[in-house]
Amino acid sequence: MAPGKKGILERLNAGEVVIGDGGFVFALEKRGYVKAGPWTPEATVTHPEAVRQLHREFLRAGANVMQTFTFYASDDKLENRGNNLRLTGQQINEAACDLAREVANEGDALVAGGVCQTPSYLSCKSEVEVKAIFKKQIDVFVKKNVDFLIAEYFEHVEEAEWAVQVLKTTGKPIAACLCIGPEGDLNGVSPGDCAVKLVKAGAQIVGINCHFDPMTCVETVRLMKQGVERAGLRAHYMVQPLAYHTPDCNRQGFIDLPEFPFALEPRILTRWDMHKYAREAYNVGIRFIGGCCGFEPYHIRAVAEELASERGFLPPASEKHGLWGSGLEMHTKPWVRARSRREYWEKIRPASGRPKCPSLSTPESWGITKGHADLIQHKEATSAQEIQHLLEMQQKARTK
Amino acid sequence: MAPGKKGILERLNAGEVVIGDGGFVFALEKRGYVKAGPWTPEATVTHPEAVRQLHREFLRAGANVMQTFTFYASDDKLENRGNNLRLTGQQINEAACDLAREVANEGDALVAGGVCQTPSYLSCKSEVEVKAIFKKQIDVFVKKNVDFLIAEYFEHVEEAEWAVQVLKTTGKPIAACLCIGPEGDLNGVSPGDCAVKLVKAGAQIVGINCHFDPMTCVETVRLMKQGVERAGLRAHYMVQPLAYHTPDCNRQGFIDLPEFPFALEPRILTRWDMHKYAREAYNVGIRFIGGCCGFEPYHIRAVAEELASERGFLPPASEKHGLWGSGLEMHTKPWVRARSRREYWEKIRPASGRPKCPSLSTPESWGITKGHADLIQHKEATSAQEIQHLLEMQQKARTK
């Protein structure tokens, strides 16, 4: 940590609002540096300028946390199903730490090293094997001296507990996030019980990231908080939701929506939706508020603008944004100048422009969970025979 | 031009497909470097790294043209309604040329200097005054030796003709784009007649950019082509549409939609919509195919992927994109692997996730055109009294 910077727990203990960054995987996929499917972060090595620029944009938008771009950067994931990168997890993780630190030093931000769920767990590998994977990643974070650690994107609280237990050995502050909704994890453990398990495993900050829209995630964190308080425990809370509306999701989240991942555009939240999200998260008692897939810099800026009075300042990027649309006063067309005010944007119900499309989808529900043959991962590329089998499964699920 | 590179007319005369870049103003607004309202490109001076990175992403996505980020960089616009930038048009335009050239040299791209409509014309200044504004911008483009010139985003063909006449003095190839739909320009001149006027003024390439969705713009260029051919003239054709669905627009385009500019998200085109657009544009006979507001790098990549067989190669960014979703074969979840094919994505009708929103809007139609008092621009910031007057106009337009 740069001298003079307050640590994550110092900030949260002081009641400060900490703003997280947005979603790297989806943003860099759209910019041409991440491949949807494997979703691995080799761009830290191959295109560092693109990763650095995105870090800068989030910093400028108000983020206090530069999360290392190490999502899915575990060796078992990097080698999965023919994703032949010729790069080790260590190379990718180290480059990610350097980039995050470089940009964090340009402002008031901390570096958080991140780990997430593994194909090994899904493939029913043992606790020892799974923990070994986390250990390899942690070693880089210790070497690079990140400021704190985030274990995130876990669908099963059991695997998240294992991760926290490994992270705990570093002595660094730990945040732990599941990617579940109000119905609980994929084994049916409720949000409240999940949170208690994570706190007991050693996490000081618990919460939710990814898989559901902002309001659903905030509600889930509320249930986690309720569980922790009922158990007589204490924690800080965080939330980093999707920037997509997902009212039609089932327990598996947006992965199950037919639009995932290449037709989610109509679901993208506006900046005004983000104002509501930030206010609701704050009201529920969450103080570490950021974003995940779909969050672009302007979404994070909207969070920072909504909470500007609580934080006492605006983010740098607000110099290029009139609050609540006030910049439109400079528009050449008079009817656009007439939109330069909060009342206009707060009430807008934006049209989709797609009259032949529905407003909700039916999520696919294959009813497949950890342990099922189709979830076992392997290094070889998916075979044509496997794909044929999946198409039959898909057909079957639809006519159910 | 770098030695060995073919010029724009050489390419088009040879029947090559030239891919344009996407929308800088909207993309950089979301990244935090452009202010919506004035929409001016001072970031070329204040944040060159952000502009350079976006150029690189479009180059990597397949663009053959690096358009200088000089939209609205005329002195009368830079000083409009209190937009006090302390930067001259010359400074901004020069920096823009250097950035475009730097990135163009990294690949097979040309640099195009761009001018667009002026507040002066809207404020009923004389032909001499308006042409003087274009002349100042052109001087920079000549000094920096751009490869060709684009006059774009004109709502009145008359102003576009003036621009082309000024550009013509440079001896460089000229492309001219209006931002109109099939109904014609704001004075009611039909697309066919507009095109004839532009060709006669000296443009070798004519077409449409901005204001309407891809299919509407392609249809408008088709009408332009028809007009040119009926007049016994010859031209090349280009199109750089919005990446927003706008079936509910009237003649003024997306500016009139109540969602402009801060709630357009649900209208964003998917990459699959872009495949259809690229194919349609090609079939109509357009060979310079790019994008405008809303186009992100992955949209341009989709255009390049659709036309890969015609061009004979894929763009660099396709290394991070499985064609037609084939990268999903590497996804951990079997039901997502089942989506790794063209048939799935071609047929998708994506839900908005917003069941309380409509699918179409009613555009505002104030019925105000060039010459109306509310369209006269001034250097001072918009006054509270002016805003009050506009709110009354808005109210009146709605109850009409």
Add this chain to the structure above:
Amino acid sequence: MAPGKKGILERLNAGEVVIGDGGFVFALEKRGYVKAGPWTPEATVTHPEAVRQLHREFLRAGANVMQTFTFYASDDKLENRGNNLRLTGQQINEAACDLAREVANEGDALVAGGVCQTPSYLSCKSEVEVKAIFKKQIDVFVKKNVDFLIAEYFEHVEEAEWAVQVLKTTGKPIAACLCIGPEGDLNGVSPGDCAVKLVKAGAQIVGINCHFDPMTCVETVRLMKQGVERAGLRAHYMVQPLAYHTPDCNRQGFIDLPEFPFALEPRILTRWDMHKYAREAYNVGIRFIGGCCGFEPYHIRAVAEELASERGFLPPASEKHGLWGSGLEMHTKPWVRARSRREYWEKIRPASGRPKCPSLSTPESWGITKGHADLIQHKEATSAQEIQHLLEMQQKARTK
């Protein structure tokens, strides 16, 4: 005509508003007395009480015209494609006249005998053959002494002209309606030209019925009126549209919509939509205003209520309807009492309750018109082989 009643032309010449009835075919299909597919009116013989009751409801709702329920009651239609009714056209037409007269006598209504397009015309029979069919129907209307005649539901103005020429021989007033939209008849004759032809053939009243929603039909009548006036002719105008919203229709009208005829429910107009329709029709100069398929008695009542001030009285059924929802003042729940006012209902944008459905459809466009083999009719039931052929046509039309 009952002694003392004014005839249709007397009323229209005096500038009175004449209110038509609603749609018998669709209403009686829902009540269980008409078979969708053949759509023939044998209920006049088999279930007179049901037909009489519907006449009464329209009379009570304000209708001044009791149209004989003789739609498609020509012998060639009654015997088409296996529709073996064992009833002659004469029997059905006579019963229909008696029922209409009986109810007309209960109030201030006239009886109008109606004919419509024939399968014979569609099957390319000669003018002589087609006119003979109309003649058989007319003979009944003369015998039963109806007050005036309506030739309606013609897709080709040519057949309508033939009908008017036959009707003209009776000496009774004649109204002639096409079921076309602003694009014109199926041979491409414009609404204005169609109207001129009908007036020249002898119709004193011309207009539109069926196939399109109210606003589209009113617009088409406006074009007809324009045509008649430009030709220096004079006529009265009528409109009897669908009670379904059809913004997505092409030239063939609602027959082409995939929802026709068994899934049109979400498109049904509210009574408030009918107020707007009645006002618009009146403003355009139409004075014979009624309804066609989908119009239930409450829709006609809404037309009569909107025009109550012009007519000087409310219809009988308004005793069971508080104007603009004022009856809700007697509701037990306070939030429903709060809806008892015009402002509430005028502004409502009713939700579909179907979030997985789109708001617009793609009409089928087989591109088949009069003369095509699939439009030739026959007495035998449609064969399995014919159906198989049609499914292939359907498949082909969709992938076009």
Add this chain to the structure above:
Amino acid sequence: MAPGKKGILERLNAGEVVIGDGGFVFALEKRGYVKAGPWTPEATVTHPEAVRQLHREFLRAGANVMQTFTFYASDDKLENRGNNLRLTGQQINEAACDLAREVANEGDALVAGGVCQTPSYLSCKSEVEVKAIFKKQIDVFVKKNVDFLIAEYFEHVEEAEWAVQVLKTTGKPIAACLCIGPEGDLNGVSPGDCAVKLVKAGAQIVGINCHFDPMTCVETVRLMKQGVERAGLRAHYMVQPLAYHTPDCNRQGFIDLPEFPFALEPRILTRWDMHKYAREAYNVGIRFIGGCCGFEPYHIRAVAEELASERGFLPPASEKHGLWGSGLEMHTKPWVRARSRREYWEKIRPASGRPKCPSLSTPESWGITKGHADLIQHKEATSAQEIQHLLEMQQKARTK
């Protein structure tokens, strides 16, 4: 009961499917004989032919039960808020019994006398007072010797129990229906507990009517059945839902939807929706299956057609309906003939034709329940002052 007819319990005990009738109040409102707001059934006296005809249509559609049109025919309701009818409850109830019996005798149907919730209960009158109201209605049903009794449309199970206790004194079979959803009655009593209370009070048949769409009502009856079975009791089950889609309802049901009661059209179920409903109700174990508000004769016919194989016969009205659209084989247009099959209609997702409307609404939630001042009823008409107060309440509820 006509000699030779089996009683309701005999039928249900034998495992037969009993089909109920549809909704009189809404159907007769549209036909012009019932006033929305008071919703009282004085048409039995003033327009018996209209009531008789609707009975006949339901009988023809397959209904085995002619429910007396006595909804809200209690004296306290007939005199509520200025609804000055000059008719006693006794007169209306007697006329209703005669009409139901007359039509029941024309087919295989039973007569059911019906009572429903009272303004007195809502106004906090005593058990004695409320029971006295039921007693007056029952006296007519005994005198007219109806075949069985239905207590329906109760929002509070307590009032329903009181009704059942009064009905029990007649010795006739009793069915009891609440108008609640899965969340339970307005006091928060769960569906399972409600059902147990009703069975214990003496009802042999329990279930749900009105307020929610078919699938929601079936689900609620399933919960009731579960409750009864868990309590070790036995009962028969019935369901008579709305014919409107109500996915956006809260606990109060469709009354709270902004579209109630005059803009519900887009929510009307198709006949194909009814097939799904009938099958689902049957699968859940419900054997008395009918409809409430919005159910037209063709909806009941669809229920009877779906269950034709279980019942062994089709209803009379099916003579005018080709099963699954097969009547379309006789249509003149080939693309409509191509729709004459089950696969086509089962998969249809009907468009609303209203692209400027949403697909879901936000129900009004005033949070007002029994005992609140605004729910106290009175004989005088609602005053202007009361309406003003309500508009303020409405405004407040919306900005909550």
